Amino acid sequence: MSKLSLGGKTSSGKLSSWVQPSFGDFFGGSGLNTLPSTKGLSGESKSKARSSSADVGGKKPKKRKGEPQTSKPEPGVFSSRRGSEENQDEPWVDVHAPQTQAELAVHKKKVEEVESWLRVHLDLKGTNKGGAVLLLTGPSGCGKTATVRVLAKDACCHIQEWTNPTTAEYRTDDSFRESFDPASRFNSFHSSSQTAAFQEFLLRANKYSRLQMSGDDGAQERKIILVEDFPNQFYRQPGCLHDILRRFVRTGRCPLVFIVSDSLSGDTSSRLLFPKDIQEELSIHNISFNPVAPTSMMKVLSRIATVEASKSAGRISVPDKAALEQLCSGSSGDIRSAINSLQFSSFTDFSLEKSLWASKKGKSSTSAAKPSARPKGRGRSAKSTEVLEESPAIGGKDASLFLFRALGKILYCKRESYEAGDVPKLPAHLSEHQRDKLLVDPELVIERSHMSGEFFNLYLHQNYVDFFSDVEDVARASEYLSDADFLTAEWTSRSTMLEYGSSVATRGLIHSNTARAQAAHQSSVGFKPLHKPHWLHINKTYRENYLTAQSLFISFCLTPVSLVTELVPYLAKLSNPMRNQAQITFIQDVGHLSLRRLPGRLKLEALCDKDPGLLDLDSDHEETGPQSTEPGTQTTLPGDTTAVPTLPNSQEPGGDLPASQPQPTTAEALLDEEDLLIEEYDSD
Numbered sequence: 001m002s003k004l005s006l007g008g009k010t011s012s013g014k015l016s017s018w019v020q021p022s023f024g025d026f027f028g029g030s031g032l033n034t035l036p037s038t039k040g041l042s043g044e045s046k047s048k049a050r051s052s053s054a055d056v057g058g059k060k061p062k063k064r065k066g067e068p069q070t071s072k073p074e075p076g077v078f079s080s081r082r083g084s085e086e087n088q089d090e091p092w093v094d095v096h097a098p099q100t101q102a103e104l105a106v107h108k109k110k111v112e113e114v115e116s117w118l119r120v121h122l123d124l125k126g127t128n129k130g131g132a133v134l135l136l137t138g139p140s141g142c143g144k145t146a147t148v149r150v151l152a153k154d155a156c157c158h159i160q161e162w163t164n165p166t167t168a169e170y171r172t173d174d175s176f177r178e179s180f181d182p183a184s185r186f187n188s189f190h191s192s193s194q195t196a197a198f199q200e201f202l203l204r205a206n207k208y209s210r211l212q213m214s215g216d217d218g219a220q221e222r223k224i225i226l227v228e229d230f231p232n233q234f235y236r237q238p239g240c241l242h243d244i245l246r247r248f249v250r251t252g253r254c255p256l257v258f259i260v261s262d263s264l265s266g267d268t269s270s271r272l273l274f275p276k277d278i279q280e281e282l283s284i285h286n287i288s289f290n291p292v293a294p295t296s297m298m299k300v301l302s303r304i305a306t307v308e309a310s311k312s313a314g315r316i317s318v319p320d321k322a323a324l325e326q327l328c329s330g331s332s333g334d335i336r337s338a339i340n341s342l343q344f345s346s347f348t349d350f351s352l353e354k355s356l357w358a359s360k361k362g363k364s365s366t367s368a369a370k371p372s373a374r375p376k377g378r379g380r381s382a383k384s385t386e387v388l389e390e391s392p393a394i395g396g397k398d399a400s401l402f403l404f405r406a407l408g409k410i411l412y413c414k415r416e417s418y419e420a421g422d423v424p425k426l427p428a429h430l431s432e433h434q435r436d437k438l439l440v441d442p443e444l445v446i447e448r449s450h451m452s453g454e455f456f457n458l459y460l461h462q463n464y465v466d467f468f469s470d471v472e473d474v475a476r477a478s479e480y481l482s483d484a485d486f487l488t489a490e491w492t493s494r495s496t497m498l499e500y501g502s503s504v505a506t507r508g509l510i511h512s513n514t515a516r517a518q519a520a521h522q523s524s525v526g527f528k529p530l531h532k533p534h535w536l537h538i539n540k541t542y543r544e545n546y547l548t549a550q551s552l553f554i555s556f557c558l559t560p561v562s563l564v565t566e567l568v569p570y571l572a573k574l575s576n577p578m579r580n581q582a583q584i585t586f587i588q589d590v591g592h593l594s595l596r597r598l599p600g601r602l603k604l605e606a607l608c609d610k611d612p613g614l615l616d617l618d619s620d621h622e623e624t625g626p627q628s629t630e631p632g633t634q635t636t637l638p639g640d641t642t643a644v645p646t647l648p649n650s651q652e653p654g655g656d657l658p659a660s661q662p663q664p665t666t667a668e669a670l671l672d673e674e675d676l677l678i679e680e681y682d683s684d
């Protein structure tokens with residue numbers, strides 16, 4: 001690739017090496033300090049910011065997550081190293097960083113989507129339309145950053161990237177010393193200064209252009225602000241970030257790109273930092289990346305292995321296809337992890353045959369070497385199931401399943417026929433229970449869904465009926481679900497029985513579905529949309545009502561259950577309850593069991609393929625589990641006594657009640673049925 005075609009990256013690479021020593025000497029010699037924000041601003045990429053800080057402070061550059069050894073240099077720099085005398089220990093993820101769109105192992109459509117967004121918003125500069133914000137989400141190592149870098153290079157614009165200032169950087173700051181002053185609070189200093197530094201970085205990045213150097217063309221004026229590291233304070237108070245973004249959207253002049261990687265069990269960070277309402281308010285465009293597809297991953301790995309083998313003069317051999325496949329499946333769509341593993345395996349005294357992921361049980365190469373051993377008629381799904389059921393390779397990534405896929409595995413319950421002779425024979429009277437071999441391991445599926453068995457059961461309960469075609473089967477499945485509930489009802493044995501409960505529910509459900517009992521006759525159910533359990537909604541309303549009742553009628557000193565089941569229905573019977581407006585509204589809402597308000601067909605919320613599942617629940621619910629918050633059990637409502645919502649007119653409930661109204665002092669009497677004489681209070 002010619003140097004010219006590398007655009008700004010090459011020139012910036014050169015410039016930084018020209019600029020760096022001068023400033024490094026300056027700072028080092030004079031004892032002057034760099035501000036974190038200046039570093040964020042001046043650094044075009046993390047690597048540069050890191051290397052300059054290393055020069056100044058004499059510290060080692062911080063390691064990027066998931067990357068081995070060195071800090072991440074710019075793609076442009078790597079391309080010039082390709083094929084030249086690069087260090088043997090250089091991470092291959094960096095050496096083989098993609099340079100063109102064609103080299104990216106990301107789905108074409110995603111790349112095009114990002115490209116068209118960038119094209120539109122890079123050209124808006126000067127139109128005073130404000131700043132545009134793009135949010136890229138997806139699992140770690142699926143190429144989000146690589147895509148932005150390649151596209152920025154194509155569009156001849158440079159990337160200005162924010163890096164969280166490290167404590168070492170603060171150490172050089174005068175205010176750091178002040179922070180040890182007993183009068184000042186260290187924590188507040190640290191968090192507020194990180195936020196302030198971030199704010200200043202955005203302001204400066206937005207306001208000032210890069211210094212023009214000889215060799216730069218005008219096009220290099222264009223830039224993208226990239227944020228992948230977030231100040232910790234934002235996780236504690238996302239509102240801070242939202243305020244900064246509001247300001248940016250009004251005054252911004254260049255596109256701002258955020259990259260947030262999903263966690264194993266769902267995109268919790270992006271939901272916390274960029275909730276739906278903020279995305280709508282600020283018109284943040286969200287593009288969600290998928291894990292790298294195995295075919296693309298295979299291509300990249302084979303290419304890298306071939307190139308490295310040819311360079312190594314025999315020290316590295318190209319691993320066979322089976323070993324590469326094993327690597328792909330072990331990396332769960334994380335290309336960085338796959339390439340790192342490939343490099344690790346290629347050390348001379350660590351050939352693939354001996355390598356850690358060439359299966360603990362030594363079955364990888366042997367099984368793959370005999371593809372004919374696989375029974376005929378097993379398609380892709382069977383193969384992927386086999387992968388799922390294998391114990392994960394050491395050095396491979398933790399495999400995880402999104403809830404949507406995990407539920408599908410249970411509900412569609414793929415089977416395969418036994419080979420002749422293998423068929424287990426059940427006695428004649430049990431022949432109706434004869435089933436083909438199951439291709440899923442329900443316990444493993446639950447484990448990989450990163451969700452408690454009880455919640456998983458809840459989702460199954462909501463969705464299973466659509467997958468059944470016989471009412472007898474439904475009855476049997478519902479019995480199994482009830483049994484599972486029953487197993488975990490007793491709190492003393494709950495922790496032990498939880499796993500049994502989920503096994504009974506999942507295996508019972510799979511077994512009951514006779515339409516899917518034989519592999520050859522598995523009826524095609526087609527695609528069925530999945531829904532979130534209605535229980536989540538009911539439970540949420542139930543908790544809210546309890547909390548509201550407690551805050552509105554606090555002076556009655558009744559338990560939430562008594563309030564909602566005794567006091568409020570009673571007040572609802574009074575024609576003139578003489579309460580404040582908030583109380584009257586609540587009484588009308590909750591105190592009546594009106595026929596008119598019986599819901600018709602429920603409108604359920606669809607479950608999407610990336611949903612983490614616990615969308616409507618507070619984290620404390622996960623530990624509590626569904627049973628304990630079942631209406632009527634009232635014992636373990638986490639929020640019961642702690643979080644009381646602030647409601648209008650709720651400060652002095654029942655403060656000025658006439659004599660005809662139940663008084664707070666009669667609270668005990670209210671519990672006694674004999675004293676509940678309607679005639680005494682009802683004016684009619």
Ligand SMILES: Nc1ncnc2c1ncn2[C@@H]1O[C@H](COP(=O)(O)OP(=O)(O)OP(=O)(O)O)[C@@H](O)[C@H]1O
Nearest residue numbers: 093097103104105140141142143144145146261336
């Ligand atoms: N063909 C390729 N496509 C994408 N990335 C590749 C390719 N070949 C090598 N890589 C390297 O794989 C790594 C992909 O990581 P990247 O930083 O883009 O992931 P990410 O989705 O941003 O996740 P994270 O948030 O964890 O950084 C990069 O270091 C990139 O250089």
